Amino acid sequence: MTTKRALITGVTGQDGAYLSQLLLAKGYEVHGLLRRSASADVVNSRLTWLGIADKVILHDGNLTDLSGLIRTLTEVRPAEIYNLAAQSFVKSSWQQPLLTGTVTGLGAGNVLEATRIAAPEARFYQASSSEMYGLIQEPVQSEKTPFYPRSPYAVAKLYAHWMTVNYRESFGLHASSGILFNHESPLRGIEFVTRKITDGVARIKLGLQKEIALGNMDAKRDWGHARDYVKAMWLMLQQDKPDDYVVATGRTVSVRDFCTLAFGHVGLKMEDHVVIDPRYMRPAEVEVLLGNPAKAQKALGWVAETTLEQLVAEMVEADLARLKQHTHL
Numbered sequence: 001m002t003t004k005r006a007l008i009t010g011v012t013g014q015d016g017a018y019l020s021q022l023l024l025a026k027g028y029e030v031h032g033l034l035r036r037s038a039s040a041d042v043v044n045s046r047l048t049w050l051g052i053a054d055k056v057i058l059h060d061g062n063l064t065d066l067s068g069l070i071r072t073l074t075e076v077r078p079a080e081i082y083n084l085a086a087q088s089f090v091k092s093s094w095q096q097p098l099l100t101g102t103v104t105g106l107g108a109g110n111v112l113e114a115t116r117i118a119a120p121e122a123r124f125y126q127a128s129s130s131e132m133y134g135l136i137q138e139p140v141q142s143e144k145t146p147f148y149p150r151s152p153y154a155v156a157k158l159y160a161h162w163m164t165v166n167y168r169e170s171f172g173l174h175a176s177s178g179i180l181f182n183h184e185s186p187l188r189g190i191e192f193v194t195r196k197i198t199d200g201v202a203r204i205k206l207g208l209q210k211e212i213a214l215g216n217m218d219a220k221r222d223w224g225h226a227r228d229y230v231k232a233m234w235l236m237l238q239q240d241k242p243d244d245y246v247v248a249t250g251r252t253v254s255v256r257d258f259c260t261l262a263f264g265h266v267g268l269k270m271e272d273h274v275v276i277d278p279r280y281m282r283p284a285e286v287e288v289l290l291g292n293p294a295k296a297q298k299a300l301g302w303v304a305e306t307t308l309e310q311l312v313a314e315m316v317e318a319d320l321a322r323l324k325q326h327t328h329l
């Protein structure tokens with residue numbers, strides 16, 4: 001039997017690292033697109049943390065460079081392509097709206113176009129987002145809920161999402177879109193609220209810091225574990241027919257609730273350590289997200305295995321351990 005090959009864009013990100021780990025465990029040959037950086041050791045830190053840095057075959061490339069993508073796909077000839085690369089931080093998308101559109105939106109178009117030209121038999125996964133629901137139109141969001149994006153990031157993701165649907169319908173590509181709700185882990189970027197909180201809690205517990213400055217404490221998110229969510233990505237590409245799926249836990253809590261859990265884990269009180277800083281507020285907010293994962297459960301047999309309490313505990317413990325070893329991520 002020949003080894004299955006997969007190509008992951010965004011391989012150095014949170015999801016790229018967990019997906020690489022999953023595919024390697026399943027016996028895949030895993031290839032990743034790596035954008036050139038002057039700080040290669042930093043770029044590879046997540047793969048190193050998982051102990052798989054030497055097992056992923058990296059290819060120099062960028063989502064904005066169609067010719068390079070075509071060349072890479074021609075060389076690798078992957079059976080599965082996972083497009084995870086993006087400017088993924090919502091807050092930055094107001095500072096860099098056109099870059100976000102170029103990478104997160106048009107970049108996905110480039111990967112689809114490269115797939116159509118160089119690897120039309122490959123199965124394609126697009127990392128769509130619950131941010132596309134934005135100003136929500138239904139209290140619980142499913143695949144049928146209308147979209148109303150509230151940030152340049154979400155607008156860019158919507159373009160990528162509909163291009164995926166369009167390439168499926170126009171060219172018969174096996175292209176699926178996972179509408180994933182927020183998912184976190186010890187590998188989450190430090191700028192996202194969950195990791196900012198767990199890192200802050202660990203610092204406060206160790207006496208390295210006194211406070212955490214946050215923005216909108218009332219925003220509510222449906223938070224799951226990234227390790228569970230990459231399984232849904234893989235499952236989508238194992239189906240005979242491509243389709244779109246919501247991936248979520250079906251439970252939503254506020255940033256305040258997340259703080260309470262994280263501080264509670266180390267025996268501290270949130271009220272004693274959180275300050276509100278308007279710098280972290282957004283020009284337009286997504287107030288609440290709550291996903292209905294019924295379709296993914298039924299068609300893929302996928303369920304979120306990790307509870308929010310387990311996720312928070314794992315993240316706080318990982319940050320405590322990292323700080324004790326003076327390592328950074």
Ligand code: NDP
Pocket residue numbers: 009010011012013014015016033034035037043061062063064083084085086087088089103107127128129130179180181182183184189
């Ligand atoms: P990260 O921000 O952790 O990772 C983003 C990845 O994209 C990094 O590997 C980054 O490389 C790469 N990248 C950025 N710009 C380019 C570029 N121009 N060319 C090539 N690669 C580039 O994101 P996550 O792992 O959290 O998310 C993965 C995907 O899923 C993203 O598309 C995100 O928008 C989407 N998503 C995430 C959700 C979540 O809750 N995590 C929920 C729904 C969707 P580098 O290391 O060099 O910066």
Ligand code: GDR
Pocket residue numbers: 088089090091128129130131180181182183191192193194196213214215216217219220221255280281282285286
């Ligand atoms: P989000 O994640 O925008 O949902 O996008 P983030 O963790 O940045 O924000 C979640 C909510 O917390 C509020 N918030 C703060 N956010 C940050 N980052 N920093 C703060 O200090 C702070 N205080 C309050 C925010 O206003 C927001 O309401 C993530 C990304 O991974 C996207 O790429 C992905 O598509 C979506 O999740 C689903």
